Amino acid sequence: MVRRLIAPGISLLFGAMLSLNCTLALAEVLVVVSADAPFTRLTSSDLRDIYLGRRTQIANGMMVVPLDQPEGTAARSEFYTHFTGQTPAQIKAHWARQIFTGRGQPPQALANSRAVVERLVSDTKALGYIDPAFLDERLRVVTIE
Amino acid sequence: MVRQATWLCVILIVLQSGALLADSTLPDLEFNGFGTLGVVHSDERNADFVGDPFASEGAGYSGDWSAEVDSRLGLQATLRMTPQLSTVVQVISEKRYDGSFAPDIEWANVQYDVSPDLSLRVGRMVQSSFMASEHRKVNYATPWARPPQEVYRLIPVANFDGVDVRYRYHSGSVTNELQVNFGGGSADYQAGSIDASDSWGVSHRTHWGNTTLFASYGELKVSVDELTQFFDIYRLFGLPGEALANRYEVDGKRTRLMSLGAGYDPGSWFVMGEWAHFSSPSLLGKSEGAYMTFGYRIAEWTPYVGVARAKITSSTSEPGLNTALYPSPYAEGAQLLNGVLNEILSSGMQQDSITLGARWDFRPGMALTAQYDHIDMRSGSSAGLINQQPEFNPGGRINLFSLALDFVF
Numbered sequence: 001m002v003r004r005l006i007a008p009g010i011s012l013l014f015g016a017m018l019s020l021n022c023t024l025a026l027a028e029v030l031v032v033v034s035a036d037a038p039f040t041r042l043t044s045s046d047l048r049d050i051y052l053g054r055r056t057q058i059a060n061g062m063m064v065v066p067l068d069q070p071e072g073t074a075a076r077s078e079f080y081t082h083f084t085g086q087t088p089a090q091i092k093a094h095w096a097r098q099i100f101t102g103r104g105q106p107p108q109a110l111a112n113s114r115a116v117v118e119r120l121v122s123d124t125k126a127l128g129y130i131d132p133a134f135l136d137e138r139l140r141v142v143t144i145e
Numbered sequence: 146m147v148r149q150a151t152w153l154c155v156i157l158i159v160l161q162s163g164a165l166l167a168d169s170t171l172p173d174l175e176f177n178g179f180g181t182l183g184v185v186h187s188d189e190r191n192a193d194f195v196g197d198p199f200a201s202e203g204a205g206y207s208g209d210w211s212a213e214v215d216s217r218l219g220l221q222a223t224l225r226m227t228p229q230l231s232t233v234v235q236v237i238s239e240k241r242y243d244g245s246f247a248p249d250i251e252w253a254n255v256q257y258d259v260s261p262d263l264s265l266r267v268g269r270m271v272q273s274s275f276m277a278s279e280h281r282k283v284n285y286a287t288p289w290a291r292p293p294q295e296v297y298r299l300i301p302v303a304n305f306d307g308v309d310v311r312y313r314y315h316s317g318s319v320t321n322e323l324q325v326n327f328g329g330g331s332a333d334y335q336a337g338s339i340d341a342s343d344s345w346g347v348s349h350r351t352h353w354g355n356t357t358l359f360a361s362y363g364e365l366k367v368s369v370d371e372l373t374q375f376f377d378i379y380r381l382f383g384l385p386g387e388a389l390a391n392r393y394e395v396d397g398k399r400t401r402l403m404s405l406g407a408g409y410d411p412g413s414w415f416v417m418g419e420w421a422h423f424s425s426p427s428l429l430g431k432s433e434g435a436y437m438t439f440g441y442r443i444a445e446w447t448p449y450v451g452v453a454r455a456k457i458t459s460s461t462s463e464p465g466l467n468t469a470l471y472p473s474p475y476a477e478g479a480q481l482l483n484g485v486l487n488e489i490l491s492s493g494m495q496q497d498s499i500t501l502g503a504r505w506d507f508r509p510g511m512a513l514t515a516q517y518d519h520i521d522m523r524s525g526s527s528a529g530l531i532n533q534q535p536e537f538n539p540g541g542r543i544n545l546f547s548l549a550l551d552f553v554f
Contacts, residue, residue, distance in 0.1 A: 043318060045318035045354065046318075049320055049352075054313070054320045054352060055315065055320060056261040056262075057261060063261075071509050072509060085355075085411065085412035086412055087412075087442070087506075088509065089445065089506035089509070089512070090412075090442075092285075092509060092510055092553065093285060093286045094286075096179060096280070096283050096285050096286040096553045097279075097280045097283070097286045099177050099221070099223070099553075100177070100179060100219065100221060100235065100252075100280050100283045100286070100553075101252075101271070101279040101280050102223070102231075102233035102235075102252055102254065102256060102266070102270075105175060105223065
């Protein structure tokens with residue numbers, strides 16, 4: 001009886017590990033700015049603070065405007081999980097705390113990586129994250145330290 | 146008077162701002178909402194458990210299960226008029242002292258950002274007395290079915306009409322927020338109203354990686370109509386009555402509230418705790434409360450466990466008037482007054498509680514929370530239960546089970 005339960009249990013566990021590996025490999029995002037942007041490096045805490053609305057300027061007083069992708073997209077959940085260590089639900093709760101205390105609205109969400117690229121190219125203050133397939137010479141990848 | 150002036154300022158700023166429109170994406174109007182559909186079961190049948198001490202009914206005596214303890218709906222409009230100027234109005238409908246769900250204004254203010262890190266607000270706001278005070282009614286944004294009452298019940302008046310200033314400053318990877326407020330507020334309940342005037346508070350919050358630190362201090366003058374009348378009767382009993390009234394009177398005395406909080410949240414788990422101390426050189430006395438909650442996140446599930454304690458640190462009994470000194474019927478009157486005085490002195494919350502719960506974030510913006518609370522009332526305390534029946538025995542234990550659907554949109 002016990003063995004009959006263990007065998008499917010182990011296969012489930014392996015299945016879960018495999019699917020975890022797959023999501024890590026597939027859903028990668030790059031943090032990017034316009035090639036004309038005045039910065040190419042950000043500390044991970046600056047990036048997190050900018051996206052959580054705790055900071056609008058970086059070290060040398062430069063304004064940074066974060067751009068988001070729609071809720072429920074793989075890019076968005078990969079970005080927040082990887083760079084803020086929080087799940088989409090935690091981010092939603094974070095913004096509920098800000099909105100309902102009158103402390104601001106979340107970053108503007110554009111339709112997809114292509115829309116983010118178009119905005120970045122026309123706005124050197126903007127910061128975004130995109131699917132690597134959309135990277136082109138008009139953009140620069142931001143180094144996260 | 147201060148309140149009228151405040152509202153006049155709000156109206157003037159809103160009218161003025163019409164002339165300042167510049168950006169093409171402005172004015173920008175956003176509508177948001179939040180709410181909870183919740184039921185609570187209490188095994189104490191002779192009194193009602195309530196989340197809000199001013200509600201008229203709760204779970205237990207009024208009904209085995211009550212949908213009125215946690216259920217509420219909040220709607221908010223945010224208008225950004227210029228990059229610096231915005232206004233927020235938030236209305237909440239929940240169970241009130243008169244039994245209705247009539248909507249009430251929780252927030253209504255105008256915010257002016259002098260710089261991205263310095264903001265001024267004028268209008269109606271919520272005191273940031275505790276870590277989650279300002280969003281305590283947005284259950285979606287907190288881990289529990291409701292904030293731990295051992296701390297959040299210490300101060301019943303949370304809204305105020307006045308001004309507040311927030312200054313944000315950064316040092317390296319640390320973000321700090323300093324908030325200072327001044328104003329006054331009031332809360333109605335069945336037998337009258339509680340007013341808080343000349344209230345001011347300072348709070349400071351630090352975000353440092355996964356750590357959050359919080360501290361606040363505030364003072365306010367509380368006045369309660371009902372108690373003023375009570376002490377006027379005491380004064381009829383000559384010098385001893387006068388002395389007692391002066392000692393326990395609430396009006397005109399400064400009440401102080403201090404709190405400390407900390408949280409650590411590396412993502413897959415979190416821990417948070419707060420300690421608060423309330424003191425008033427009056428009938429309200431001194432009390433303190435603390436809680437600690439630990440939660441673990443597994444995909445969409447967040448099981449959590451918490452402990453909390455509240456106790457009165459000032460004396461809960463008073464010999465009162467010496468009844469032997471008065472002739473009948475004054476002696477009986479004095480006895481009655483002493484009885485009421487002692488009852489109020491010992492009516493504060495004294496309890497230990499254990500909370501077990503789990504939250505399920507089953508879709509974006511929606512979560513289902515199930516929570517069990519075991520409350521052990523101490524020293525004959527009634528744990529803030531209302532509608533106490535003659536058969537109710539203070540100092541016992543109660544078990545609560547809550548189920549809530551929280552949402553934001």
